Amino acid sequence: MALTRIGGPATAAMPSLPQVRAVSNELCSWKFLVGKRAIITSSKSRLLEVRRGGLRSSRRLRCTGENSDPSTPSSQNGEAQPSPPPSKPPPSPSPPPVPSKTGNRIVALVSAAAAVCLFLANRGAGVGPNLSELSAKAMPYEEAIHNGKPTVVEFYADWCEVCREMARDVYSVEEKYRDRVNFVMLNVDNSKWEAELDEFGVEGIPHFAFLDGKGNEEGNIVGRLPKKYFAENVDALAKGQETIPHSKAVGQFSNAEMRQSPRMASPRTHG
Numbered sequence: 662m663a664l665t666r667i668g669g670p671a672t673a674a675m676p677s678l679p680q681v682r683a684v685s686n687e688l689c690s691w692k693f694l695v696g697k698r699a700i701i702t703s704s705k706s707r708l709l710e711v712r713r714g715g716l717r718s719s720r721r722l723r724c725t726g727e728n729s730d731p732s733t734p735s736s737q738n739g740e741a742q743p744s745p746p747p748s749k750p751p752p753s754p755s756p757p758p759v760p761s762k763t764g765n766r767i768v769a770l771v772s773a774a775a776a777v778c779l780f781l782a783n784r785g786a787g788v789g790p791n792l793s794e795l796s797a798k799a800m801p802y803e804e805a806i807h808n809g810k811p812t813v814v815e816f817y818a819d820w821c822e823v824c825r826e827m828a829r830d831v832y833s834v835e836e837k838y839r840d841r842v843n844f845v846m847l848n849v850d851n852s853k854w855e856a857e858l859d860e861f862g863v864e865g866i867p868h869f870a871f872l873d874g875k876g877n878e879e880g881n882i883v884g885r886l887p888k889k890y891f892a893e894n895v896d897a898l899a900k901g902q903e904t905i906p907h908s909k910a911v912g913q914f915s916n917a918e919m920r921q922s923p924r925m926a927s928p929r930t931h932g
Contacts, residue, residue, distance in 0.1 A: 790832055796846045805843035806876045811898035812843040816868040818850055821915040823885045824867045830888040834895050841899040849920045865914030871898055871905050880908025
């Protein structure tokens with residue numbers, strides 16, 4: 662910008678309007694650049710401080726391996742984990758109930774009912790009648806060999822354990838075929854049947870002789886055998902078959918020679 666002298670000391674020439682605008686624009690641009698640089702510089706400083714602070718925190722955590730708050734558990738990446746809820750104390754055991762009189766009565770009634778049921782069940786599935794009862798229901802030998810029906814003659818003794826064990830099976834078969842087959846029981850301790858013991862060759866008891874309708878022996882079984890042996894032979898007699906399935910079978914038996922000394926038979930005795 663040139664200086665001019667007009668009637669006195671030299672003064673600065675007034676700039677033109679375009680020059681003023683150009684200078685103003687330059688000043689504005691300079692101020693904008695200076696402000697922008699200041700903002701950028703301030704942002705970088707803050708970011709650097711943040712990064713430095715985070716780095717120092719990370720280093721401190723790696724060095725100590727613990728959190729600032731020892732009561733707060735942390736995970737592997739340094740993040741705090743919520744603490745588990747406090748456990749509740751176990752409930753105290755309640756005292757056992759004191760039995761009342763009503764409860765005792767109920768227990769007593771249930772026990773009594775169970776005992777009665779057990780007694781009835783055992784009675785229903787029991788061994789059936791004993792040898793004396795079977796002998797009382799048996800048909801007399803003299804009548805059986807003359808009525809034209811097939812006959813089963815059992816030689817037994819009251820002291821024979823095997824005879825007592827087989828009484829239930831014998832009774833069940835007799836009840837089924839009693840109307841078609843004669844069932845006779847002869848006690849080996851009774852001297853009245855000495856001739857029959859020799860005739861049928863009785864050496865062990867129980868001895869079952871199976872006779873057809875004419876009194877002829879078709880076979881015999883001796884001792885403890887499965888129930889089917891006795892039942893199948895009786896069934897064959899009831900059907901009038903000429904032979905029986907088991908004409909000679911021997912199981913565990915009692916020795917007939919152990920019978921008591923012969924005694925005189927009373928007129929009413931047939932067993």
